[in-house]
Amino acid sequence: MSSSSLLARPLDGLAALGRAVLDLCRTAGAVTLFALNAVSHAVRPPFHPRLLLRAFLEVGYFSLPVVGLTAVFTGMVLALQSFSGFSRFGAEGAVANVVVLSITRELGPVLAGLMVSGRIGAAFAAEIGTMRVTDQIDALTTLSTDPIKYLVTPRLLAATLAMPLLVLVADVLGVMGGYLIATLKLGFSGPTYLKATLDFVQMTDVVSGLVKAAVFGFVVALMGTWCGYNSRGGAQGVGGATTKAVVASSILILALDYVLTEAFFSR
Amino acid sequence: MNEALSAPLDAPVAEPAVPKIRLRGLRKAFGPKKVLDGVDLDVMPGSSMVILGGSGSGKSVTIKCILGLITPDSGTIEIDGRNVLAMSAREREAVLDRTGMLFQNGALFDSLPVWENVCFKLLAQKRLDRRQARDKAAQALADVGLDASVGDLSPAELSGGMQKRVALARAIASEPEIIFFDEPTTGLDPIMGAVIDGLIVDCVKRLGATAVTITHDMASARRIGDHAAMIHQGRIVWTGPAATLGQTGNPIVDQFARGEREGPIKMELRR
Numbered sequence: 302m303s304s305s306s307l308l309a310r311p312l313d314g315l316a317a318l319g320r321a322v323l324d325l326c327r328t329a330g331a332v333t334l335f336a337l338n339a340v341s342h343a344v345r346p347p348f349h350p351r352l353l354l355r356a357f358l359e360v361g362y363f364s365l366p367v368v369g370l371t372a373v374f375t376g377m378v379l380a381l382q383s384f385s386g387f388s389r390f391g392a393e394g395a396v397a398n399v400v401v402l403s404i405t406r407e408l409g410p411v412l413a414g415l416m417v418s419g420r421i422g423a424a425f426a427a428e429i430g431t432m433r434v435t436d437q438i439d440a441l442t443t444l445s446t447d448p449i450k451y452l453v454t455p456r457l458l459a460a461t462l463a464m465p466l467l468v469l470v471a472d473v474l475g476v477m478g479g480y481l482i483a484t485l486k487l488g489f490s491g492p493t494y495l496k497a498t499l500d501f502v503q504m505t506d507v508v509s510g511l512v513k514a515a516v517f518g519f520v521v522a523l524m525g526t527w528c529g530y531n532s533r534g535g536a537q538g539v540g541g542a543t544t545k546a547v548v549a550s551s552i553l554i555l556a557l558d559y560v561l562t563e564a565f566f567s568r
Numbered sequence: 569m570n571e572a573l574s575a576p577l578d579a580p581v582a583e584p585a586v587p588k589i590r591l592r593g594l595r596k597a598f599g600p601k602k603v604l605d606g607v608d609l610d611v612m613p614g615s616s617m618v619i620l621g622g623s624g625s626g627k628s629v630t631i632k633c634i635l636g637l638i639t640p641d642s643g644t645i646e647i648d649g650r651n652v653l654a655m656s657a658r659e660r661e662a663v664l665d666r667t668g669m670l671f672q673n674g675a676l677f678d679s680l681p682v683w684e685n686v687c688f689k690l691l692a693q694k695r696l697d698r699r700q701a702r703d704k705a706a707q708a709l710a711d712v713g714l715d716a717s718v719g720d721l722s723p724a725e726l727s728g729g730m731q732k733r734v735a736l737a738r739a740i741a742s743e744p745e746i747i748f749f750d751e752p753t754t755g756l757d758p759i760m761g762a763v764i765d766g767l768i769v770d771c772v773k774r775l776g777a778t779a780v781t782i783t784h785d786m787a788s789a790r791r792i793g794d795h796a797a798m799i800h801q802g803r804i805v806w807t808g809p810a811a812t813l814g815q816t817g818n819p820i821v822d823q824f825a826r827g828e829r830e831g832p833i834k835m836e837l838r839r
Contacts, residue, residue, distance in 0.1 A: 347694065428679075436675035439637050443669040444689040444738075445661060451692075 339457050342450040352455040360421050361463030368413045372471035375408050376478025384487050397497035400479035405506045409471045411558050414517030418550040422525035426546035429529030430539035453526040464518030465511040509565040517554050524550040586649045588613040588778040594643035603629045605802030616779040618793030625799050627782035631748045668744035672751040674735040676723035683719030689742045708737040712767050729760040740771045749781040753788045765791040
């Protein structure tokens with residue numbers, strides 16, 4: 302084998318890595334411009350309140366069952382797990398504190414974000430992607446309607462506003478799940494458990510979770526609309542856009558959760 | 569000086585009519601593939617121009633460039649003598665506002681009932697309230713031979729022919745000056761195709777609009793068009809009266825019009 306071909310292999314690898322990094326930067330830039338454009342439409346008339354209301358109901362109201370069930374079971378599992386762990390060194394009394402802190406700070410917003418990502422991010426991508434491949438988005442332009450203003454802005458606003466409300470409900474249901482297990486199965490006194498919960502939780506815990514929820518809602522709607530808006534190539538393209546939207550928003554939720562936790566709680 | 573060639577100073581001088589749409593040197597490539605390679609075309613006010621060409625010849629790209637859905641690489645697009653590519657976004661929106669478009673597959677919004685589809689532009693621009701828009705939709709549906717009760721249906725509940733009629737009603741509801749028709753008879757049986765063609769001709773005449781239709785259906789081209797243009801390999805290779813299609817003397821146009829396998833147009837087939 303010649304020395305030039307030996308050199309070429311690692312250089313090919315580097316070139317591929319470089320291309321991937323450039324693609325990532327290009328996509329990040331394009332998504333940012335897309336988001337800025339959509340957000341700018343939120344303050345420029347004409348407005349579409351009916352579309353905003355419809356998207357709000359879709360994200361908030363119709364996601365309640367799945368987010369609620371997730372929160373209840375998560376609270377129940379947390380109570381069981383923390384009890385079995387803490388009982389080893391006689392700290393069973395901390396179960397209520399662990400449940401409320403975990404739910405409000407982390408699990409409420411993150412699990413609600415992931416559930417909404419699977420439900421709403423996928424639906425946004427599929428709906429807008431289908432509109433793209435059937436020329437409906439071009440038709441909007443020919444009907445003197447900006448597709449970003451009509452399709453993207455109401456969904457972004459709705460998800461950003463609805464997610465904190467969903468997470469507030471999830472927080473309550475998650476704590477209730479823990480309460481049920483603690484009182485019915487683990488022998489805790491109901492009033493004592495609730496008092497421990499309310500004494501321990503602070504406003505910062507709840508507010509940080511709600512801020513996270515708003516950010517996650519924005520990210521889910523952004524990735525759903527972006528992937529749908531840029532889908533190409535018929536049914537397969539729409540399917541790919543839907544998968545991409547869910548995967549990208551799930552990863553972003555987990556990454557941003559770390560960033561926001563650092564911002565709120567690191568000393 | 570020859571008196572026949574010199575006009576008196578006070579005689580009215582007939583100004584050459586400004587084309588409603590004028591394309592000059594329009595070029596567009598997607599990667600290495602040149603789709604438009606210098607398209608020149610004039611469409612006069614009130615006339616009906618049919619653009620013919622094989623699949624992938626650049627017909628749709630041409631009208632998407634005019635409508636601002638695709639940005640050409642170079643060339644000019646003039647509407648009423650003004651280059652739309654040099655306009656601000658707001659000016660361009662004003663020009664687009666005077667156009668209507670019938671898409672090949674209808675492109676009706678499946679989340680809205682038919683009547684909202686028909687009056688979408690009028691509602692979006694708040695030119696009508698919802699009650700007025702409903703009445704206007706009923707009138708536009710009647711213009712394309714549909715009952716007002718169709719307005720309450722969803723587009724998914726309509727047959728292909730009805731969807732085309734609704735799409736036509738949507739294209740004409742705002743009474744545009746220029747209407748584009750993309751393959752209006754594709755996917756329809758010959759009788760429904762003739763019905764749609766008849767509706768297009770009636771609507772365009774009634775509105776006094778300028779029409780640009782792209783098609784490869786020769787019967788449709790003869791019925792709809794006053795003039796025709798043939799696009800081949802990204803250029804307009806012939807323009808003339810639509811009635812002469814098939815006997816133009818241009819071998820490319822005549823082969824296309826007669827649907828002959830042999831001739832200057834070579835289909836790329838992979839074996």
